[in-house]
Amino acid sequence: MKKAVFVVKSLSNGGIEHSLVNLINTIEDYEVTLIMSKNHAPLLPLIKKPIKIKYLTDTGQGIDTRIFLKESFVNKQWLSLFRVSWRIGLFLISKNMIPLNNFYLNAYPLEEEEYDIAIAYDGGLRATSSYVIQKIKAKKKIMWVHEDYSKLVEIEKKTGGSVFKYFDQIFCVSKGAKEKFLELYPELSDKTKVFYSIYSKNDFYKKATNQTSDYNYKGIKILTVARLGQEKGHDLIPEVISKLKSEGYQFHWYLVGDDDGVKSTLEKEIKNRQIESYLSIMGGKGNPFPYYRDCDIYVQPSRQEGYCMSMVEAMAFGKPIIATNFLTAKEFILNHGTDGLIADISSQSLYENIKKMLDDENLRMSISKCYLQKKIDTKAEVEKFYAI
Known part of the structure; x- marks a missing residue:
């Protein structure tokens, strides 16, 4: 062997x-x-x-x-x-x-x-x-x-x-x-x-089966799964929420991921903006798949990503995605407005695109349908390993 x-x-x-x-x-x-x-x-x-x-x-x-x-x-x-x-x-x-x-x-x-x-x-x-x-x-x-x-x-x-x-x-x-x-x-x-x-879609589904998420909100749930680090763009989120809150939007945003240096700053910003009822820091989860399954919108606010597995995982569960325009975002969202939304890496652009998604239920449904029809399976990649 x-x-x-x-x-x-x-x-x-x-x-x-x-x-x-x-x-x-x-x-x-x-x-x-x-x-x-x-x-x-x-x-x-x-x-x-x-x-x-x-x-x-x-x-x-x-x-x-x-x-x-x-x-x-x-x-x-x-x-x-x-x-x-x-x-x-x-x-x-x-x-x-x-x-x-x-x-x-x-x-x-x-x-x-x-x-x-x-x-x-x-x-x-x-x-x-x-x-x-x-x-x-x-x-x-x-x-x-x-x-x-x-x-x-x-x-x-x-x-x-x-x-x-x-x-x-x-x-x-x-x-x-x-x-x-x-x-x-x-x-x-x-x-x-x-x-x-x-990865494969079926593996994601198996990991979500008979598992629960601990969401405590019954309305629209927005999810981000990423380490709480500078390159992941979490610092953009409080301003986005403040703007949506001021316009009367009702939702709750959940952040799943281990701290990588920005949690304390983020918590201060949440308190200063009084958005505790709109944003929850959940910490890392060994099995994040029930959170994908039970959310309504997925947001990836990153400044850089070599490859974004969390977007793949959200797509597998048919969750409409808004991503910032990092290096590989367009490898996932091929047509802005058809199979997801791509925002500039700024709180203003992120706010505008999330607002668009919240306002348009038909858009959310069409993106979800698009994702659910995708083949999400890369297990054949292992052949490249065997060919080394």
Whole structure:
């Protein structure tokens, strides 16, 4: 049996991690090892086959900056704390992540086991990519691209090519992500392909069956499923709600997702605008599918997305979608006004498009019908994995 090792920061409740779980559950005839740089894996029970698990924190201080700092402080390793603080300072000035990654990796020996395929699943200039390149013996090394690479800072754009050239294959999760990646690194075009996340409508339905959502509102329910982070555009929402509230619209907006740095700011804004009865922060949900099933409108206010799984999931349940015009939005909504609405990345445009959707029940019904007729299944993508 062939051996594959996936290296990823964690198995937290995010889109990248869910797509990894789906891929591991789909591939056959591989002995799978999962290496995580952070001891955090709430999605592990979703993996339905026996796999080997390894945490880098078990054999060292990890390759995650926050964990390394915490472990150094707790264990009173003052020299390590000084050294990493010095390198973090250099990174903040230069924005070059590679020397910091290499410092973390110095503590780790070469992996003893040899694999057929080694995959840096969260890819890019993270230390997980460097770990795959430097510390794992494998016949083929693969990197996944989940982001819009046009959003990188200049030093990352310049240094990326010096890392990515060591991978035998690079998979981008969408056409848009591939296009932006190759604009920066055209020399990698021969080894770069699109590999869509693996999913099926039937799997989504099964996960929603006999499960309940804890909505506490009986009118129109708007849903957003995304980490509460800057790039996801949650900061646009309070102003949108304030405008709709002032015009007498009745609805409730639910945010499902773990906090990634903006929750406290968002809560203050909700209180200041007095929109507590219009907006609820629900936290992360291991199974968000009942929330898709029971909502009426889905909104994706992101500033950037390499591929937006939550839009796929909302479509599977026939929920009319409003999305901002991030890189790959038009890969989902082909015709504005026919199979969804695309807003500019601003609260004003988002407000106008949500208002349009709230006002027009026929529009909501026609978009829903369009989605329900779609074939939503990408399981054939696994053949690209077997062809590596």
